[in-house]
Amino acid sequence: MAASLLEMRGITKTFPGVKALEDVNLQVKEGEIHALMGENGAGKSTLMKVLSGVYPYGTYTGDILFQGKVCEFRDIKQSEQLGIVIIHQELALISELSIAENIFLGNEQASRGIVDWQQTRVKARELLQKVGLQESPDTLISQIGVGKQQLVEIAKALSKKVKLLILDEPTAALNEEDSDNLLKLLLEFKKEGISSILISHKLNEVSRVADSITILRDGKTIETLETKTGEVTEERIIKGMVGRDMTQRYPQRFPVIGETIFEVKDWNVYHPVIPERKVIDEVSLHIRRGEIVGIAGLMGAGRTELAMSIFGRSYGKRISGQMFKHGKEIRITDIPEAIEQGIAYVTEDRKHYGLNLMDDIKRNISLAALGKLSKRSVVNENEEIKVAEEFRRKLNIKTPSILQKAVNLSGGNQQKVVLSKWIFAEPDVLILDEPTRGIDVGAKYEIYTIIHQLAAEGKGILLISSELPELLGMCDRIYVMSEGRITGEVERAEATQERLMKDMTKTRG
Amino acid sequence: METIQKMWKGNIRQYGMIITLVLIMLLFQVLTDGLLLKPLNITNLILQNSYILVLAIGMLLVIITGHIDLSVGSVAAFVGAISAILMVKMQVHPVVAVIISLLIGALVGAWQGFWVAYVKIPSFIVTLAGMLLFRGLTMIVLDGQSIAPFPESFQLISSGFVPDLFGGSGLHLLTIVIGVLLSAILVWTEWSRRQTQRSYQFDVEPTGFFIAKLIGMVAVVNLFTFVLATYEGIPNILILLFALIVLYSFVMKKTVMGRHIYALGGNEKAASLSGVRTKQKTFWVFVNMGVLSALAGLIFAARLNAATPKAGVNFELDAIAACFIGGASATGGIGTVIGAMIGGLVMGVMNNGMSLIGLGIDWQQGIKGLVLLLAVAFDIYNKNKAS
Structure with a gap:
């Protein structure tokens, strides 16, 4: 059995009023791809933020051992020095800078404060070759697609002598082909001894590349599965994540088509x-x-x-x-x-195109059909509350109050708010x-059910x-x-x- | 008790602003040995700040849509100059002159709104250009000279008082009556709002708290009108201001138009994809700002009884500061008319109080700057704590 590269023991992290992580254990072995799975809000991102030092030592309890040594990271810089690099879901690239500039951002190839552009380009080209991206180092980030941007992020991680690469939903925005390339790259890295932690919702890709899978639910470790032993099935993972059997991923439906x-x-x-x-x-x-x-x-x-x-x-x-x-x-x-x-259109980018995040749930729901709630263009706010409450109940929007700001909701609940808005417009x-x-x-299952009802x-x-x-x-x-x-x-x-x-x-x- | 705590938390920003205003007033009341709240000075406060408050209403709408208007001071000066030419040089009837002036304000607003909304030039640049352009035009039309005096009927906008129908001596009786009427309207609207909420079976404030709140509000209103009554009564300009505040609060809070403006400021793309005509709304917000700038220009000219090339300098900064002190967000989508008014009063009371205690303009500027910074910092601190 390979030596363990990373061990997180008994990690507990509380936010005011919420226990985000409770006694979580995670063990990643040398040269493996370890998938971290769980529903939104299960604590995956929090755990990774603890690991990378975003939440500094002292704000959580428990131990982190990296290559056998106890680590007490105070910030991201310290974890990166040891070779732990995290790539967030929202890419941290600057679109008006070139690929090379982005790769060495914060790590400029400079002597005495003066950037050596020649070296920057040469090194960037090497890294791009490694990740299989055929672009000039001088190309601007804004000129390449999301798939390629993802590769630039990985090249940036490689430039930091990465030993443990953490990817938070790397394929969420990629098409099948780009996702495929990315996963192949992870397998390449594995051969070279770079381990990865892969956070993903996509069961098929996880079961394809991961060596082991740790499942989190409600801030607790549920279990760690080894793929070699063949005990892993998609049903098994789903059961671990949601805590119940999901015999069917899509609700049953008897279409009546007119x-x-x-x-x-x-x-x-x-x-x-x-x-x-x-x-x-x-x-x-x-x-x-x-x-x-x-x-x-x-x-x-x-x-x-x-x-x-x-x-x-x-x-x-x-x-x-x-x-x-x-x-x-x-x-x-x-x-x-x-x-x-x-006609109604529910956008693919609910945060930027679907919701007014700084406004509350009820006003988001009513926005597209305010006319229905108003007489001579004066809005009946009481009627609006009633409508919002009705949708909260019908679509099971999990929130303490419809006066809650949309920004505070989880992705699934935000999507339910967007759906409510358009259902209320009666398209x-x-x-x-x-x-x-x-x-x-x-x-997802709930959203499918709503679509069926519609x-x-x-x-x-x-x-x-x-x-x-x-x-x-x-x-x-x-x-x-x-x-x-x-x-x-x-x-x-x-x-x-x-x-x-x-x-x-x-x-x- | 728990509900009151909850309401306190939910409305901490509004209450916070009111408390700040009250504290500043108390501070200067003490520092000026009671001069601040003398009837004469209260009346002065209203007259001195009326045009900034008018500008702040328009500016609030602009800021909610996520824009800024730096040109309002210049536009006010320009319209003041035009009105002077019309009334003083061309002998146009004041009512006609006022209407023409407001229309010119609308045109100026349409000009700037066009560049911001349809050509998509950042409002900072468009209105910076406007600030220079209209200041220049003011000097051109005035030929560098002041024009005075205005007809007396026009001056009444800013210096007149509502006449006392009851002819009371010493005490302005009509003002007292208006105070009582306002209290009655206030009690009635609050009560009917509560009844409607009940009929929807929503939670309402506990009865004791509700009554205490009403008594407090009625007391403030009547105390205020009483103080005014011991001097000359209600200034004309206060009636105008009051009407504007009520109108704009209503539009922003209760109408589809207001909702659309908030949505547009909160997330323009999402608003547009929800059927809000965002360009059109932005355009009209600027037209509105132009009209209110014109109105402020008229009020200022009437108060000064002259149109001068230097009128309205730095008005835009006072109006913007009022909005931000009053809780508007620099990124758009958040802010209330009442908040902007309180913010404007905070600035006004400070100006007035510091002048009364004889502080130089140099210190006044510096202190106002710090207050603006602290007010917004406090606001952001609260917001971070809440989320």
Whole structure:
């Protein structure tokens, strides 16, 4: 058995009024990939912040042993010196600086305060080669995609002589291909003796690369599983995380599908900044009453762009094509008109595009349909409270009060607030863009149930997702997009991951 | 007791501001040997600060949308100058002149709103340009000279008092009556609000606390009108201010428009994707600021009884400070009209009190700067503690 690289023993961390971690143990061996799993709020990030010194020694109890030595980190610098590097979910890159500048940020290649640019570039190039990123060190961060940015973060970690790499949901924003590359890279590192702690919600990738899995629930260690022994199954992990059997990840549903209620024909959209680039190319699709229609596609296939251009032309320029509702052609020039016509769009980025984080839950819920709550443009605040309370109950939003600010909610509950907002607007067509991104398993199930209810009420649902199992589990019919075109349309019965993948990677020959 | 504690915690910012104001007033009341709260001085306080308070209302809306307006002082001066030309040189009737002046304010606001909302130039730059542009225009139209005097009917805006219908001698009876009427309205609205909340089966304040609160509010209102009545009664400008405060509080708190402005300031993209016409709203907020700047310019010109090229210098800074002392957030989305008014009064009382005790303008500036910094620091400290 390999020696242990890291041991965290009996870690307890309390915030005023909350015990975030209680007697947590974590052991990472030399040269292994260790997955840390648990629902949102289980304490994964807190544990990693304790480890990396964000919460300094003395603010928690328990011991941290790294390579057999007791560590008392006062800040991140100290943990990094020992080779513990954490890559946060929200990347800490500066988009107006080059790749090389970012890699050596805070660790500049300088002598007597003067930066040696030659050396910076040479070293950056070496590191980029190691992580398999073919970009010039002088390229600006703003010019490369999220997948590549993730690799830059890893290169930055390597520059610090990393021994233990901690990745907090590294693949949440990546498409399948980029995720794949990233995981392969971790396996590479493992061969070179760099261990990783991988925090992830994605069961399939964890069971693929991890050597052992530690599961946290409510701030406590539940168990550590070894993948070699074959005791690990996805069901087993889910059970550990939620504390109960989840025999079904997708709730049962008996679709009742009616006539076509919404249709888009020959839809073309051009890029808002680069006028000659066609982002959406001759797309036609339709949604029927009570139907859940999926859109599959890789990052950059144009799914979000399509959805937003339909939703009141909130994306793109020179939009052409026809739109029909209940068989009649409709013209929509802006978002208020789209809402008026019964279209709703739940964005993929709820923090930046979905919520007013500094405002309370009730005002977030009422925002899109204030007209319903007001007479002669005066809002009835009592009625508003009633509505918000109703949604809190119906959608099971976990919060002490609807006066709570949205920023204080967990991801799943924030998403429920966004959904409440759009359900309250009573749309006929709901476009859901990655509705379960960054949400834990338990809350996902609840969101799926809500989507089913909406379909059962006769609404048409357009579900955009990067997780193929989610599309397969939820949708009656799936459109596949690639390079701004629809490259396939698959009925539920015929849908398989392979089939979707084939259409997703179809390029213009 | 528990509910009161909870309410205290929930409203600590509002109460905190009021307490700060009261403490500052008490401090100067002691330092000036009781001069501060003399009827004459109270009246002066209102007259001296009216135009800053008018500007602060407009500025609050601008700050809530996440913008800033540095041009209000120059715009006020410019409109004051135009009004002087109209009334003094061209003999236009004051009512017509006021309407034209307000329209010019609206046009100025539309000009700046266009660049901010539709061309997306940062408001700091647009209004910095406006500050220079309209100061320059003021000097051009005035040809570097002051214009005076204004017709008397116009001066009454800032120096007149509501006449006493009952002809009381010594005590201004109408003012007392207005105080009593206001108290009645206050009690009635508070009571009906409580009844509606009851009918929705929401928690209401405990009865004892509610009654104590009402008695306190009624006492303050009547004490205030009584003090005014022992001097000349209610200044005209106070009626105007009161109407503006009530109107804007109502719009910001109760109407769809107000909600949209808060949402836009809190997260512009999310607001836009929720169906708020964000550009249009931003534009109108600036138009509104232009009109209120014009109004402030008129009030100031009427008070000074002259239009001068140097009018309105640093008004923008006082108005901005009032909003921030009153709890508005520099990043937008947070702030109340009442808060901005209290912030304005904190500055006003300090100006007045420090002048009364004979502190030089140099010390006044420095102390005001520190108070602004401390007020916002206290606010941020509280916010961090809450979250």
